[in-house]
Amino acid sequence: MHIDGLEVFVLRAPHTDRPHWVSHFTVASANEILVRMRTSEGVEGFGLATSYASAEPIIQAFRNGIGEQIIGMDPLAPERLHEAVLSLTSQRLAHEKGWGREALIRIAAAVDIACWDIIGKMAKLPLHRLLGGYRDRVPCYVTCAYYRDGKDLVELRDEMQKLKGQGHTGYKAKVGGVTLAEDMKRLEVVRDVIGSDNDLMIDANRAWDLATATEAIGLLEPLRPRWLEEPVRWADDRRELKLLSQRTRIPLSAGESELTAYGCRALLEERAIQILQFDCTMFGGFTEGRKLAALCELNHVQVAPHHDCFIHAPLVASTPAGCTVESFTDPERDPLQAELFENPPNIADGWVTLNDAPGLGLTLADAALRKFGERIL
Known part of the structure; x- marks a missing residue:
């Protein structure tokens, strides 16, 4: 062949x-x-x-x-x-x-x-079985609270109420685009709407220097985030992530901005993070992704890939290290998740249930x- x-x-x-x-x-x-x-x-x-x-x-x-x-x-x-x-x-x-x-x-x-x-x-065989078969459904969260021109706290509250109405149990909010004081007001709105029983993740997209990130973790801890994602700027992020992890009980995550699997390996070797967020569609595909998942399992690090939840769900479902996948249920933010597949896996109550069709199990529309x-x- x-x-x-x-x-x-x-x-x-x-x-x-x-x-x-x-x-x-x-x-x-x-x-x-x-x-x-x-x-x-x-x-x-x-x-x-x-x-x-x-x-x-x-x-x-x-x-x-x-x-x-x-x-x-x-x-x-x-x-x-x-x-x-x-x-x-x-x-x-x-x-x-x-x-x-x-x-x-x-x-x-x-x-x-x-x-x-x-x-x-x-x-x-469906890929989640071929790659390991640990389970056939995985938790998922929704990424939200983006900055938009003219977006105020009223619009943010409306957004969060709409997402909560969809039945999500995990929410990842964006920070780092305004002052810490302003971001804390935004996060307080998010936590207020989603309630104390749902997961809140926080993503700075490499916005802060180490001093600002250190100040931020003190402010964020009362909100009980499940993780803080890419908090420090790119230039020395591996070392600064390690230093920051020694200053907080908030789990840190990173990996999407690496160019290769070797960069993700270095994050694990630095013991800088507790959650790895590589992206199979940006580097490595499943060939490298399954190696990273195995490495995470052996190092007691969780796998929560970046983006494309229907692509990454089979890999996350294949391994005990699989934690969750990222979803975008606003068609304006991600029309491909909404429309690219004729048979998208079902998302309900914070879980993605995988299709049992062979391969990716997805039919392009x-x-x-x-x-x-x-x-x-």
Whole structure:
């Protein structure tokens, strides 16, 4: 068996007049690469790559021949295929073709996920069983409380009441975009609406220096957050996370901003975090994701991947280290979660129940591809 066909789409949503902000950058409502892979035996699978930066380098790599490096390879040998694509980052060919390092890492991720979708279909098993089979449903939380132009505490309260009405049991609020005093007022609204029995997670998106983060943890502890995510700025975050963890009882989390699995490994080696949040659609796919999950289990660290809950749920469900997945139930914030699949797994009462169909168990919606997709290969 070999790969004998690729279709590649860039998925985008129209720009909104009121973009969603985190601490220091806007978040696109859709900016993903979809790879549909066909084998010589007619089996099809798909994978996704997420990018917060421009997708143009990824698009240009596909238009400039990267697919030729993938066609003909064995989809049942994902380790070999992942190594082959990743090794291009150190080869002259990539420079000659203009294939950037980050673009290749994203492409390797999408192709790897497509391989595992095919492997599951060939084995006639859903991925959560193939990868370990620990359970068939996982907890999920909703990410919310973004900054938006003109958004006041009244609008924030309305947002939280709407989400609570949807039955969520975990909520992750954004901080770091205003002063600590202003953020505390926002978080008090969030905690007041969701109540004391529901989980509150707090995400600074690498906004604070160590001194500010140290001040913040003292203010946040009375709110009993389940975790504080990426609290410190990027330049020395691994060491500063370790120092901060020694100053607080709040569990710290990180990992989504790493470029490779090796960066996540370093976070574990520093004993800087209690929750790892790698993203299979940004680096590594399931080939690296399952290694990180195993490493977390052996180091008593929980796995709570970043973004794309329906992609990550099978991996989280496969391992005892699996903690939770991140969901976005506002179609304006994430229309792909709402529309990309004909058969999205059911989210109810704070849990995602996985489909029992083989592979990813997901069927792409043609209407969503027409609405959001532009074919580039």
